[in-house]
Amino acid sequence: QVQLVESGGGLVQAGGSLRLSCAASGRTFINYDMGWFRQAPGKEREFVSAVSGSGGTSYYGDSMKGRFTISRDNAKNTVSLQMNSLKPEDTAVYYCAARAGGPSYYSSEYSLWGQGTQVTVSS
Secondary structure, three states, rough: OOOOEEOEEEEEEEEOOOEEEEEEOOHHHHEEEEEEEOOOOOOOOOOEEEEOOOOOEEEOOOHOOOOOOEEEEEEOOOEEEEEEOOOOOHHHEEEEEEEEEOOOHHHHHOOEOOOOOOEEEEO
């Protein structure tokens, strides 16, 4: 069973950058497709990005394209989310998630979740 721990959240001004990381335990990390989701207060959980187990295929939510980049290092069991040109509307708790069977846009299809890390973007 893979366990996920996110880090890297914080407070940043609009236009700034943050890099989130998700560390996974277990020896089968490459078998999992990884996703990032976010949830702002009073809103539903939103798809941010996903990457295949090999790292060869990635997907982004529409408002993240061109600003966010997902990557993974299977040797280190980590997946990262580089977030540039941050906007106040990016403020949310960001969650790392894992599933097998291909990257997915749908949070319900991910079986493993981290505890989340807060990202706050000030205007």
